[in-house]
Amino acid sequence: MATIKDVAKAAGVSVTTVSATINDSAPVSATLRARVNAAIAAVGYVPNPVARNLRLGRSRxxxxxxxxxxxxxxxxxxxxxxxxxxxxxxxxxxxxxxxxxxxxxxxxxxxxxxxxxxxxxxxxxxxxxxxxxxxxxxxxxxxxxxxxxxxxxxxxxxxDNALGARLIVHHLLQLGHRDIAVIAGRTGISVSDDRLEGTRAALSEAGHPVPDNFVYTHHQREDQAFRAAQDLMSRQNRPTAIVTINTMQTRGVLQGLKSMGLKAPDDVSLISFDGLHFSAGFDPEITSLDQDxxxxxxxxxxxxxxxxxxxxxxxxxxxxxxxxxxxxxxxxxxxxxxx
Incomplete structure (x- = not known):
């Protein structure tokens, strides 16, 4: 494999001149640049882009x-x-x-x-x-x-989680739902906080605030959502709709319902902020926000x-x-x- 020294020898110039030509690190006359480029082609030298980027403080x-x-x-x-x-x-x-x-x-x-x-x-x-x-x-x-x-x-x-919350709440209200529970994630994380706060704000503005006992925070995992669904649906006054923050929660809610002999949407409607293509693979297929x-x-x-x-x-x-x-x-x- 040809080296930079081979190029310098073929061009009749110093290694420093070859390096300056390749890296544009110092002025090189048009005549010398042409000689170096011709030598590169003649000996088949291929510069190492990784080494070059490291020398120049650049990386791709x-x-x-x-x-x-x-x-x-x-x-x-x-x-x-x-x-x-x-x-x-x-x-x-x-x-x-x-x-x-x-x-x-x-x-x-x-x-x-x-x-x-x-x-x-x-x-x-x-x-x-x-x-x-x-x-x-x-x-x-x-x-x-x-x-x-x-x-x-x-x-x-x-x-835009505030916009997403309004879309979800509007859809549920249009379907006649008023008793809506939210299974949220960790507090102190902006995406979870924004989705929960946006949903509560949109429902409050519509005159249907979410009761505190219909809100589950720190339930981001599938197993936690499983237990939350069981708790919600074992109550005498249970929700008619559940909102989840992510796909793992949605899976947990579906399994929690199944463990009780219940199913969405027959027993409770289910909607999620987290769409992806997985929402179409659940049974039932999940109404959800589609994030681009x-x-x-x-x-x-x-x-x-x-x-x-x-x-x-x-x-x-x-x-x-x-x-x-x-x-x-x-x-x-x-x-x-x-x-």
């Missing part, structure tokens, strides 16, 4: 960090992000931390050691002083997705690469942007008109 590799790749939403984000980055000439370095903020910090450090150009972070938002710990660790250009980290000086792409995950990935990749490829430090230092992308409600067969 982006790190993606997600809390749990087993979660359908995170898996879909990873697939779409890889496609979006590939279309822009970048590759992806991936890590899943199992919802462990300590591992998340370790993964960020490891990616920095691998000289990634920037990061797309789907944050855990867990643990005391999370923002205080995570923000200093993000020493490379970063875009946050799905969850907002208060005070983080980075661009952020999230779903490719659009989220495209927007995040575009924002990050725009920062990376900005030609001056002023452009790179513009204020962080927050982009909220709308979802649409897909009506399937899990909700029924009351009465």
């Amino acid at each position: 590799q982006i790190g993606l960090l997600v809390p749990d790749i087993a979660a359908p939403y995170a898996a879909s984000i990873a697939r779409s992000m890889q496609a979006a980055l590939s279309d822009k000439g970048y590759s992806m370095f991936f890590a899943s931390n199992g919802d462990d903020p300590a591992r998340e910090l370790a993964d960020i450090a490891r990616m920095s050691d691998h000289q990634v150009a920037g990061l797309v972070l789907f944050p855990t938002c867990l643990g005391e002083r999370y923002a205080e710990n995570i923000i200093p660790a993000l020493r490379r250009p970063t875009v946050i997705i799905d969850r907002i980290i208060e005070g983080a000086p980075f661009d952020c792409v999230v779903d 995950i490719p659009a989220i990935a495209e927007a995040a990749a575009g924002m990050l690469i725009e920062r990376l490829e900005a030609e001056d430090t002023t452009a790179r230092a513009t204020p962080p942007r927050l982009l909220r992308l709308p979802s649409r409600l897909i009506v399937r067969s899990s909700c029924r008109r009351r009465g």
Whole structure:
């Protein structure tokens, strides 16, 4: 395999001149540049782009960090992000931390050691002083997705959860539902808080506030939603509709109903914020918000690469942007008109 020394010998120039020609790191006359390029072709030298990027402090590799790749939403984000980055000439370095903020910090450090150009972070938002710990660790250009980290000086792409809540509530009210329960996730995480607060606000505005005993927080897992469904449906005054925050909760509710000999929508209507293609695979098929995950990935990749490829430090230092992308409600067969 030809080396840079072979090119220098064939061109009759120094290795420094060959390096300057390849890397554009110093002025080289047109005559010398032509000789070097001819020598490169003659000896069959192929520059190593990884080594070149490291020398120049550049990289075309982006790190993606997600809390749990087993979660359908995170898996879909990873697939779409890889496609979006590939279309822009970048590759992806991936890590899943199992919802462990300590591992998340370790993964960020490891990616920095691998000289990634920037990061797309789907944050855990867990643990005391999370923002205080995570923000200093993000020493490379970063875009946050799905969850907002208060005070983080980075661009952020999230779903418009307030709009989604209004779409869900409007649909249930149109079907005559008034006794509506919400199974939510961890408090203190923006996506869960926004979905719960948005649903409660929309119902309150319509004159049908959600009773506190119809709200389950910290029930993000399938087994927790299973027990919540059993609890709700064993009551004398049980809800006529249940709202879930994510796909795992939806699966848990369906199993909880099945364990009691109940079924949606015959015994209770079921609707979810988390759509994906899995909603059409349940029995019944779940009425849900359809999140445009490719659009989220495209927007995040575009924002990050725009920062990376900005030609001056002023452009790179513009204020962080927050982009909220709308979802649409897909009506399937899990909700029924009351009465």
